[in-house]
Amino acid sequence: MTQPAPxxxxxxxxxxxxxxxxxxxxxxxxxxxxxxxxGYCARPVRLQGHIETCDGxxxxxxxxxxxxxxxxxxxxxxxxxxxxxxxxAERYRGxxxxxxxxxxxxxxxxxDTVADHPAVFVTLTAPGFGRVHTRxxxxxxxxxRCRPRRDAPICPHGVRLSCxxxxxxxDPCVGEPLCRECFDHAGAVxxxxxxxxxxxxxxxxxxxxxxxxxxRTQKRLRELVRLSYIKxxxxxxxxxxxxxxxxxxxRAMPRYRAHEIRPPATGFGVELLERAIRAxxxxxxxxxxxxxxxxxxxxxxxxxxRPLDQQARREVAGYLAKYATKSxxxxxxxxxxxxxxxxxxxxxxxxMRAYLRAAFKLSRDPxxxxxxxxxxxxxxxxxxxxxxKSRRFSTTFRSLREAxxxxxxxxxxxxxxxxxxxxxxTAEQRIAHFRYVGQGHITAAxxxxxxxxxxxxxxxxxxxxxxxxxxxxxxxxx
Numbered sequence: 001m002t003q004p005a006p007x008x009x010x011x012x013x014x015x016x017x018x019x020x021x022x023x024x025x026x027x028x029x030x031x032x033x034x035x036x037x038x039g040y041c042a043r044p045v046r047l048q049g050h051i052e053t054c055d056g057x058x059x060x061x062x063x064x065x066x067x068x069x070x071x072x073x074x075x076x077x078x079x080x081x082x083x084x085x086x087x088x089a090e091r092y093r094g095x096x097x098x099x100x101x102x103x104x105x106x107x108x109x110x111x112d113t114v115a116d117h118p119a120v121f122v123t124l125t126a127p128g129f130g131r132v133h134t135r136x137x138x139x140x141x142x143x144x145r146c147r148p149r150r151d152a153p154i155c156p157h158g159v160r161l162s163c164x165x166x167x168x169x170x171d172p173c174v175g176e177p178l179c180r181e182c183f184d185h186a187g188a189v190x191x192x193x194x195x196x197x198x199x200x201x202x203x204x205x206x207x208x209x210x211x212x213x214x215x216r217t218q219k220r221l222r223e224l225v226r227l228s229y230i231k232x233x234x235x236x237x238x239x240x241x242x243x244x245x246x247x248x249x250x251r252a253m254p255r256y257r258a259h260e261i262r263p264p265a266t267g268f269g270v271e272l273l274e275r276a277i278r279a280x281x282x283x284x285x286x287x288x289x290x291x292x293x294x295x296x297x298x299x300x301x302x303x304x305x306r307p308l309d310q311q312a313r314r315e316v317a318g319y320l321a322k323y324a325t326k327s328x329x330x331x332x333x334x335x336x337x338x339x340x341x342x343x344x345x346x347x348x349x350x351x352m353r354a355y356l357r358a359a360f361k362l363s364r365d366p367x368x369x370x371x372x373x374x375x376x377x378x379x380x381x382x383x384x385x386x387x388x389k390s391r392r393f394s395t396t397f398r399s400l401r402e403a404x405x406x407x408x409x410x411x412x413x414x415x416x417x418x419x420x421x422x423x424x425x426t427a428e429q430r431i432a433h434f435r436y437v438g439q440g441h442i443t444a445a446x447x448x449x450x451x452x453x454x455x456x457x458x459x460x461x462x463x464x465x466x467x468x469x470x471x472x473x474x475x476x477x478x
């Protein structure tokens with residue numbers, strides 16, 4: 001079970017004494033190095049063991065945790081969710097940004113010419129499952145009243161289905177149903193759960209629609225153009241998932257050159273892509289399980305399509321990377337799996353509690369056993385990943401991690417005088433023997449040290465980005 005990140009410990013006299021004692025220890029420098037190598041993780045995984053290298057003389061033990069502070073190795077938890085571990089989420093966000101930006105502007109093995117490929121930013125929303133409080137803005141950007149109604153209708157449960165308030169951005173009321181009894185929580189859970197199938201069908205129907213609009217056969221279209229995409233799932237305040245998608249057009253390549261990314265043929269532009277997306281979203285649907293009453297599920301009425309110019313491509317990469325580290329905390333949910341008996345004691349509002357009850361109730365139906373609704377109850381039924389992409393859109397997280405590992409290895413060889421570290425960096429084969437001993441910082445003093453160092457590193461990166469942006473804008477003249 002993944003628990004949220006613990007709050008930074010309050011500064012007390014006892015904590016200051018523990019901090020002074022920790023700093024005075026002879027292995028404090030090694031502790032700082034471990035915290036730095038884990039990215040100042042808020043919930044580091046604690047391991048014990050050793051690493052061996054293989055050479056012509058056989059195996060050689062070159063490093064062991066016996067000589068490390070507290071006899072352990074602190075490894076980053078790697079959780080992408082900001083509510084669970086802010087430092088690891090920031091690293092994931094940085095990798096996500098590079099992955100998205102590479103598919104829009106080039107780099108990381110993607111040709112720079114990709115910046116001229118037709119591309120659009122699409123937001124696909126969920127249909128309505130009941131009226132909720134919302135923050136509305138007018139054409140002038142000014143906030144408007146939530147749901148003003150002159151007739152002020154009354155629902156069957158005796159609740160007025162209108163709201164004349166102007167909600168602030170942080171108003172906890174936003175996303176809450178006007179009438180909780182009228183909101184179809186079971187339908188919303190099923191929609192979240194089947195969202196992946198609706199998206200799969202959308203990716204199938206979109207090329208077919210383009211073929212129809214260009215009066216070509218589907219086979220001929222596949223010989224001319226290839227659609228590449230990357231999508232990020234975001235929870236709305238009402239608890240439903242919607243998708244932010246970047247779709248790019250590439251030239252279709254033969255199988256032996258499938259890795260190449262070339263601009264599409266003349267005639268395949270943004271206008272055609274936008275028309276095809278609108279027609280597809282309007283027509284595509286997916287079947288609902290018979291156990292829930294059957295029927296078809298469709299996208300919501302709100303559809304936003306934005307052509308991407310050079311400036312917009314930079315903004316979209318940052319926007320999507322930010323949402324890749326979010327989860328149900330956007331809707332006021334929890335970030336870890338829960339059991340049915342825990343629902344009444346969870347620190348969530350009643351709207352989220354109703355989602356959880358609906359998910360567990362549906363999970364008891366044998367016909368829905370394969371939908372994993374109980375396991376995904378904390379995700380409000382959604383069982384997909386936050387960020388997915390087509391194979392040819394850009395690079396991969398694995399490639400980015402390998403590049404970072406290679407950079408660290410080169411850095412050690414260039415600057416480290418530690419024989420064990422240099423042996424690890426130069427070894428062609430390493431064999432690790434570790435066992436799990438726990439997770440999280442051992443003492444509150446260690447937790448405070450990591451949190452303080454993470455804040456300093458974050459500020460240093462912010463200043464470095466600002467300096468680099470200033471240098472870019474001034475052409476290197478300051």
